[in-house]
Amino acid sequence: MAPLTDSHFDLFGLPPTFVVDRQKLDDAYRTVQAQVHPDRFAAAGDVQRRLAMQWATHANEAYQTLRDPLKRARYMLSLRGVDAENNTAMELAFLMQQMEWRENIEDAAGAKNIGALEALLDELREEERVRFTKLEALIDSRSDRAAGAAVRQLMFIERVAHEIGAQIERLEHV
Incomplete structure (x- = not known):
């Protein structure tokens, strides 16, 4: 052992x-x-x-x-001395995308539109899939700074997807 x-x-x-x-x-x-x-x-x-x-x-x-791919990425970066979790720097374009997702969640939840929430969740899952593919290339090429940024973005996407799931569940039980 x-x-x-x-x-x-x-x-x-x-x-x-x-x-x-x-x-x-x-x-x-x-x-x-x-x-x-x-x-x-x-x-x-x-x-x-x-x-x-x-x-x-x-x-x-x-x-x-x-x-878990996200945990694995964070772990791999930590082995290389990169703290992907506590660095909060994000690209402006991603910050704008976050705001748009949040507004769409708020609007759909306010309208009790489960279909819109499900569509947004599908969009996020596709975004997540694309970003994991990019993350794989970044980690394997040892582009650790960019991989750290990608991990932070994926962590946010995961949180938002969880929030959408919680909203859908709440609306289904109303």
């Missing part, structure tokens, strides 16, 4: 690339979990049980990080 300080990629024996083979990740996760699951150490001493719990927790966190 690799040290707890190794990267999530090392833990699962995967190359440190943005695109992850989901089947290999799932298989590697199950293998690691089978080795470190706390139930295997139920009869062991306190130290071994505690270590098993730490390993199982580490494996779960690593798996959750690598299976």
Whole structure:
């Protein structure tokens, strides 16, 4: 077993690339979990049980990080010393787009127009798909500053999409 300080990629024996083979990740996760699951150490001493719990927790966190593209991108950038979350600088065009999305959400929610909210959610999902494709190229080419900006934009898109989903759910239950 690799040290707890190794990267999530090392833990699962995967190359440190943005695109992850989901089947290999799932298989590697199950293998690691089978080795470190706390139930295997139920009869062991306190130290071994505690270590098993730490390993199982580490494996779960690593798996959750690598299976989610946005978390994986943030993690990869953090390995390179880039803090994509706390830098709030955004392009003016994206700030304007944010305002437009927010106004459209407010208008559709005020009009109780679920169809308009669903259309906006579809638009955001397509925008997200396009941006993830660009993010992949940025990360793999080690354009870390631009990748950090792309991650921040995707984080915003994810929040807005969540808000739209919550609005749709609220309107469906009124």
